[in-house]
Amino acid sequence: MALKLRVHVPPHPLIKHWLGVTRDEATPSVLFRSAMTELGRWLTYEAIREWLPTIDTTVQTPLAPCPATFVNPETPIAIVPILRAGLALMEGAQALLPLASIYHIGMVRDEETLEATCYVNKLPSQFAPETRVLISEPMLATGGTLIAVMAELVQRGVDPALVRIISVVTAPPALQKLGGLYPDLTIFTATIDEGLNDKGFIVPGLGDAGDRTFGT
Structure with a gap:
């Protein structure tokens, strides 16, 4: 049976709250950054359910032995923020995955062709399987940036089935393209918007996430 792209929109009230903060054009940059950090935290919380391998063991409480379950510290975990806007979500994600390695990749989109070009790549030459x-x-608007990043990861041995993507706002064109190329991906997003305008921006969206995060 063919796998299908899995897109989750968690109904958590805090995700809805912070999404509303980021959408509001009156939100100042300092509050926008805080909202993005919180969205990174809560979307990561949802994304890592049943994703992190665990080990069962026994611990000694002050009173008696007791079964316990821990996240397996030997499982390699990587966080890949796509520069520059991906940095806005990274702080919240890293707070929940403190042992994860961080690998940066920088992509810029040509506003005329909408093609993504890589300007910095700090991925390792090979990931453990x-x-x-x-x-x-x-x-996730046109999907071009993420498709380019996924190609780099797969080339380095990453299994798409082990990838989780956290995104604040997604649009159908990106989801359709990703589903066609990587049907076993899983995406966690705060919302799926109706579509794109003629410049490839998500509508209603929240504007340019990078500019609003860094006040530029």
Whole structure:
């Protein structure tokens, strides 16, 4: 049976709250950054359910032995923020995955052709086959940037089935393209918007996530 792209929109009230803060054009940059950090935290919380391998053991409480379950510290985990906007979600994600390695990749989109070009790549030459990868990318509009990043990861041995993507706002064109190329991906997003305008921006969206995060 063919696998299908899995897109989750968690109904958590805090995700809805912070999404509303980021959408509001009156939100100042300092509050926008805080909202993105919180969205990174809560989307990561949802994304890592049943994703992190655990080990069962026994611990000694002050009173008696007791079964306990821990996240397996030997499982390699990587967070890949897509520069620059992906940095806005990374702080919240890293707070929940403190042992994860951070690998940066920088992509810029040509506003005329909408093609993505890589300007910095700090990915390792090879990932261990069992590596879990969490990608932070606030906006999935045309899908070009994420498709380029996925190609780099797969080339380095990453299994798309072990990848989780956290995104604040997504649009159908990106989801359709990703589903066609990587049907076993899983995406966690705060919302799926109706579509794109003639410049490739998500509508209603939240504007340019990078500019609003860094006040530029």
